[in-house]
Amino acid sequence: MDTKETMRTTFAAREFTNDPVPDDVIYTILEHARFAPSGGNRQGWHTIVIRDQLMKNQLAELARTGMKRYTAQVKNGENPWNTIQSTSLTQEQIDSTEIPDERLKVITSCPVLLAIAVDLGVVASMDKDLERVGVISGASIYPFVWNIILMARELGYGGALTTFVAAEESKAQKLLHLPEHYAVSALVPIGKPPKQLTKLSRKPVEEIASKERFDGEHFSIPS
DSSP states (O other), X not given: OOHHHHHHHOOBOOOOOSOOOOHHHXXXXXXXXXXXXXXXXXXXXXXXXXXXXXXXXXXXXXXXXXXXXXXXXXXXXXXXXXXXXXXXXXXXXXHTOOOOGGGGHHHHSSSEEEEEEXXXXXXXXXXXXXXXXXXXXXXXXXHHHHHHHHHHHHTTOEEOOBOGGGGXXXXXXXXXXXXXXXXXXXXXXXXXXXXXXXXXXXXXXXXXXXXXXXXXXXXXXXX
């Protein structure tokens, strides 16, 4: 599979067969993913390879909190966890939202779960003084996470970037024995998807790019 095909067919895999994912496969994935860029090339990431079922179950329970709010807001017609538009739901409504165990199977039933943490002591948070939620720090961790998923796809496996556990980060830090200055960036389940998608739905270039300004002419090539 060439680079273009990998990029165009890598999907969020949330269902997996019972096929094992050997340690040498995970090592190969990480061996290539580690070449992702990061601010100052400081490579502040750390990956915890989890196979223990109890650990998966505990992390899934922590993810349930974030999933409750996400689900409740979607049902309420809102963009979940949005920092621009606040929710009209009460905490009681969010807490009472039911999350079936089936929704957590992506974490509990995957052959391997990768917990990706980032050292906040080495990332360059260039937007830390702006009056909005910070996003720049992600530039030093998510290219690495995406490389993991791309490489999994290349090897015939699949994965998904999940962040629901962030709502209970302090508990996750304790569970994973992380130093205080490490943030939990993602949980990435890895396994063999029951089927490999070959066509994904995405917006065309003309909808996501413009010339010179945000409100400029759509960027396109002459037909």
